[in-house]
Amino acid sequence: MAHRRPAYHPFPRVGEAPPAGRLVGVSQPEPWPENVPGPYFVDRECIDCDLCRTTAPRNFERSEEGGYSYVARQPQGSEEESDCERARLDCPVEAIRRHSRA
Ligand code: SF4
Numbered sequence: 001m002a003h004r005r006p007a008y009h010p011f012p013r014v015g016e017a018p019p020a021g022r023l024v025g026v027s028q029p030e031p032w033p034e035n036v037p038g039p040y041f042v043d044r045e046c047i048d049c050d051l052c053r054t055t056a057p058r059n060f061e062r063s064e065e066g067g068y069s070y071v072a073r074q075p076q077g078s079e080e081e082s083d084c085e086r087a088r089l090d091c092p093v094e095a096i097r098r099h100s101r102a
Contacts, residue, residue: 029097034063038074040084045095052096056083069095 029043040059042052046068052060053069058080061072075081088096 031097032063032066032068032070034061034070034072036071036074038071039099040071040074040088041097041099042068042070043095043097044068045093047093047095049092051090051092052087055087055090056080059084060087 029041029045031041031043032046035041042060048062048067048069050062050069053062056075059071059073059075060069062069071084075084084096085098088098
């Protein structure tokens, strides 16, 4: 009896694209619900180190109940954009994400 490969297989063959909407071997970020809509968000990897709230205090706030940061305001203008980008790059656990721009 011939072996039949299932329609979905977690390990695509070499040269085979993964199923649409899935990234193989890459964890998907889980944003906190308090993030305001927009390009920047904090995911559940945050360790509450305070760096982003110091670097971009106009944009990041702390959830006192949860003990993590979230994006309270998307950057307005180049100065805040620069602050948010610096926070994203300096976050020790890469918990600050930015949706890619089209
Ligand atoms: S810099 Fe990263 S780990 Fe630190 S509080 Fe901000 S999001 Fe959390």
